[in-house]
Amino acid sequence: MYTHADMDRAALDELFDYTGWAWDRIARTIDGLPPEAFGRPVAGSGWPALSDCIEHFTAAYDGWLNGDWALNLGPSHYPGDGEGYPGTPELKVWPAMKEYRQAVRAQCREALDSDDGWLFTKGERDYGGGPEVWSPGDVIANLLLHERGHHGDLNTLFHQLGVKSYIIDYRYFLTRRDEFALDSEA
Numbered sequence: 743m744y745t746h747a748d749m750d751r752a753a754l755d756e757l758f759d760y761t762g763w764a765w766d767r768i769a770r771t772i773d774g775l776p777p778e779a780f781g782r783p784v785a786g787s788g789w790p791a792l793s794d795c796i797e798h799f800t801a802a803y804d805g806w807l808n809g810d811w812a813l814n815l816g817p818s819h820y821p822g823d824g825e826g827y828p829g830t831p832e833l834k835v836w837p838a839m840k841e842y843r844q845a846v847r848a849q850c851r852e853a854l855d856s857d858d859g860w861l862f863t864k865g866e867r868d869y870g871g872g873p874e875v876w877s878p879g880d881v882i883a884n885l886l887l888h889e890r891g892h893h894g895d896l897n898t899l900f901h902q903l904g905v906k907s908y909i910i911d912y913r914y915f916l917t918r919r920d921e922f923a924l925d926s927e928a
Contacts (some may be wrong), residue, residue, distance in 0.1 A: 777888075784899050821842070
């Protein structure tokens with residue numbers, strides 16, 4: 743069985759901060775759209791709509807943090823206890839999605855603030871693909887990187903909607919953190 747190096751708290755905190763920084767720019771872009779654009783189908787993307795892409799990575803936080811098959815930290819925040827996933831109508835509305843994401847990210851932050859004994863203790867788990875050795879910190883790192891992986895999908899959706907979005911590259915997080923630079927300014 744493959745084992746891997748431990749994540750450390752500083753790296754997890756930086757990934758959490760980076761995805762939060764990027765989210766501020768994503769949310770500002772969506773805030774500038776007409777309300778109906780958030781859940782409206784968009785041609786030319788792998789996702790039916792902005793809402794579907796964001797629901798996917800936000801629900802991943804919820805499932806991995808709260809699922810009885812995963813970290814099992816508490817009840818799900820998903821509307822209707824998960825009935826209707828994916829594509830529940832409640833999350834096709836931007837204010838409801840922002841509230842949902844805020845709830846699961848707050849729970850992720852609480853998990854990150856746990857003691858090292860819990861956060862970094864590895865155990866053998868089987869999530870359906872055979873036994874794996876993971877710690878809760880590894881699960882959280884996977885969630886943060888999963889969200890990051892969908893940033894490009896969101897930029898494609900913004901492009902298909904004819905909207906200029908903000909630069910969310912990690913290098914801007916490191917060097918221009920206080921700026922909201924549009925992609926046309928790079």
